[in-house]
Amino acid sequence: MMKLFIVALVLLNLLLLPGCALIHSFDKDLNSQIDQWVKQHDYSKALDTISYVLKSHPQYRKLQKRKLKIEKAALNFEKIKLREINAHIEAKDWQTAEKSLNYSLARLPDSKALQIAHREFIKKRAQYLKSLYYQLYINKAEWLVKNKDVQKELSATMPDEKAGKKALQQHKQDIEQVYQQLVVCGIEGMNIGDLELAEQCFLLAEELKPSEALRSSISDIQRELFKLEKRETLVLSKKGKDLLVSAKVTMQSGDLKKSQKIYRKIPVEDKKYALVRAFKQELNSRIKDNVTTRIEMGRKLYSQGEIKQALAIWTDIRELDPNNEYLMSHIERAQKVIDKLEELKDQKATISPPANKKRE
Numbered sequence: 001m002m003k004l005f006i007v008a009l010v011l012l013n014l015l016l017l018p019g020c021a022l023i024h025s026f027d028k029d030l031n032s033q034i035d036q037w038v039k040q041h042d043y044s045k046a047l048d049t050i051s052y053v054l055k056s057h058p059q060y061r062k063l064q065k066r067k068l069k070i071e072k073a074a075l076n077f078e079k080i081k082l083r084e085i086n087a088h089i090e091a092k093d094w095q096t097a098e099k100s101l102n103y104s105l106a107r108l109p110d111s112k113a114l115q116i117a118h119r120e121f122i123k124k125r126a127q128y129l130k131s132l133y134y135q136l137y138i139n140k141a142e143w144l145v146k147n148k149d150v151q152k153e154l155s156a157t158m159p160d161e162k163a164g165k166k167a168l169q170q171h172k173q174d175i176e177q178v179y180q181q182l183v184v185c186g187i188e189g190m191n192i193g194d195l196e197l198a199e200q201c202f203l204l205a206e207e208l209k210p211s212e213a214l215r216s217s218i219s220d221i222q223r224e225l226f227k228l229e230k231r232e233t234l235v236l237s238k239k240g241k242d243l244l245v246s247a248k249v250t251m252q253s254g255d256l257k258k259s260q261k262i263y264r265k266i267p268v269e270d271k272k273y274a275l276v277r278a279f280k281q282e283l284n285s286r287i288k289d290n291v292t293t294r295i296e297m298g299r300k301l302y303s304q305g306e307i308k309q310a311l312a313i314w315t316d317i318r319e320l321d322p323n324n325e326y327l328m329s330h331i332e333r334a335q336k337v338i339d340k341l342e343e344l345k346d347q348k349a350t351i352s353p354p355a356n357k358k359r360e
Contacts, residue, residue, distance in 0.1 A: 034066060041107045043074035078104070078111055085117055087323030091288065094125050096325075130188075134201070137181040141204040144175055148208075179208045186217070195225050196278075240270030248279060256287055257319060291321045298330065307337050 037046040050067050081104040088097035101118050108114055151171045158164045182205035189198030199221045206214040236244070243266045251259035263283060270276055294317050302310040311334040314327060321327060 034070075038070060038073065041077055043070055043077060044108050044110060046070050047074070074108060078108055078113055082113060082117055084323070084325075085121070089121060089124060090284070091321075091324065092128065094121075094128070097121060098125075131197075134181075134185045134188075134197070137178050137185060138200060138204060140174070141178050141182055141208060144171070144178060145204065145207045147171075175208050179205050182208070183214075190221070195221050199225065236270050236273060236275070237267055240266050240276070244270075244276060244279060247283070251279075251283055251286065256283070256290055259283060260287070260320065287320050291317050291324060291327065295327055295330065302330075302334065307334055307341075310334055311338065 034046050034050070037043070037049075047067065047070055050064070050070075081100060085097050085100050085104070088094075088100060098121065101114070101121055104114050105111070105118065151168060154164055155168045182201045185201035186198045186205065189195065189201060199218065202214055202218045202221065206218060243262055247259045247262040247266070250262060260283065263280060266276060271280070294313050298310040298313040301307075301313070311331065314331045314334065318324075318327060318331060
């Protein structure tokens with residue numbers, strides 16, 4: 001009875017091993033199974049299984065030779081996926097970034113780099129969501145400020161009208177709710193060092209509900225912003241300062257490609273300063289809008305059969321956003337269609353027309 005229990009325990013442990021790697025290691029044609037895993041990017045499963053292969057296995061030597069190649073392929077896969085994930089995060093394409101992360105971690109669950117990337121992704125997405133919520137309150141605050149006088153006029157015109165009273169009451173509640181959120185936004189901005197956000201939130205809060213405390217905070221922030229801008233202008237290298245000015249002028253003129261090229265020439269040590277980071281953020285935003293607009297422009301041409309014109313537009317913006325997979329898929333599809341049309345054209349040119357037979 002005790003022996004049966006031990007055997008059962010051993011079998012249970014075998015089944016609980018990650019991916020049943022030990023069980024697979026006894027397969028006689030394991031090399032074919034490894035081929036399938038590598039094709040599916042299941043590098044971790046392949047490597048775990050190889051690590052359990054005994055020297056007595058008929059494919060032992062062949063599998064040991066493959067191990068190094070699989071490790072290199074896994075590292076290359078990790079590198080490509082990290083670059084892809086970062087590109088999606090940069091483009092604020094959070095859903096695609098998460099899908100890519102989940103897929104990558106499923107294939108390489110022990111990858112430290114992917115685990116770190118996942119934690120950073122969660123952190124950055126949370127920050128972005130918070131910024132969106134703040135933007136909603138900022139937009140609502142701007143609307144409330146804009147309609148403040150109109151609301152007062154409506155109330156004064158018909159002071160005893162029920163609907164007017166109800167609207168005024170709702171307006172006051174909206175102001176109080178948005179005011180509280182703007183104050184939180186301003187404090188958060190100060191805590192994370194985003195003084196521009198803090199200034200914007202406090203200025204709107206002060207317009208909704210003026211107070212001496214807010215005015216004092218705004219003055220302090222503006223003094224810090226002035227000192228920061230002045231200090232950063234002084235600490236930027238001459239080359240960095242000149243290139244930043246040139247990049248800004250070029251961006252304003254609409255030449256985003258040139259502006260992007262100029263920005264890349266700014267020394268790395270200068271790119272850490274807020275002035276340069278703020279410019280990069282604005283440039284990225286403009287590039288994203290431009291690429292989105294022109295992708296759609298190309299799609300319309302493509303749907304009308306103007307394949308070459310669509311491809312020309314997409315190819316032109318590829319330099320602006322080379323990691324945009326959505327754009328690349330359009331370029332590849334259009335190129336395949338054009339190649340196929342050229343192939344059919346060549347075939348038609350090589351086919352000779354049938355000779356006319358003379359009647360006897």
